Amino acid sequence: MLKLILTGVWVCAVTLGSVYYSMQSASAPVVSDAEATRRASEQYVPGEMITVPVIKGGAVQGYFLTKLSFSATKEGINNLRAPLRQMVTDELYDMLVGSRFIDVGDTGTFDLPTFKSTVKDGLNKKLGGEVITEVLVEQLEYLTKDDVKRVANGQNVPRQKPTAIVDKNGNVANDKLPEGGVSASSGH
Template sequence: MIKLVLTGIWASLIAVGAVFGVLEWQKQSSAGAAAAAGMKLEEFRTKAINVPIIGGGTIQGYMVAQFVFTVDAIALQKIPVNPEVYVLDEAFKTIYAGEQVNFQNMKKQDLPELAKKLGENVNKRLGMTVVQDVLIDQLSYIPKKDVRGPPKL
């Protein structure tokens, strides 16, 4: 009889512990969901841009670049302009000026710096942190000799 009572108490304690564990787990997951709901990210893909690379006073070739960037959806509603325009403008200026990255003598380490600098410059121009991350979707160099001109008649 005592074994039966002890088994009942043991089963009750296990059931109460399981319920308590499930409630704590739900509380933790809802807190994580609330934190994630605080910042929703939207992804945008820019148009491809062609930037002339100038060296020695002449055009050496063209960089073809396309970017993907993530934007805080809440901050996006606060600004009256499309951030894609600013991303493309900053990308063109950065590639054309070639101050941070020398595209004629490029190294692998330059790409993360380029993406980081684009995001920082866009956020600085917008006056708030809107762009969370800039990703390089396409980056190609086409030498001037490989560029096709208009069709000859």
């Protein structure tokens, strides 16, 4: 009987020791004071789905669908003259309609980091300061005019697989492309 009690005490001591050790070694990552201050001064701003016509040679060739979200400074947001989401959407249209840095017809030249930095710089220029700290890509898609017509008409034609937008390093900008073909979702 005494042996059984001592064995139980030993098992409890070993269990408590292992739990204590694992809690000590699995501590939260250390965040510097500067990083913590920066994070506390920023706010996540969800973006809206927008559809931008891709214009070449004076004609619409297709549609670039994107949903971008942003990390922005709280102070910068509070100093704006209009709501941030509406200002961002307006500036994205100004920047992207007819823009030369979006050539989705040639997916090998699309550079996602350059796209994100160009959007960030353009937005900050319009907002009058360093308001946007980071651009987060939630969705990037390209639909040709034929794709849009087929989806709008509800035709049951076998669909082509969508073309992933790949940057020059081979990274896929949107890795959640639908299996069966072009997405039927629409933007604003």
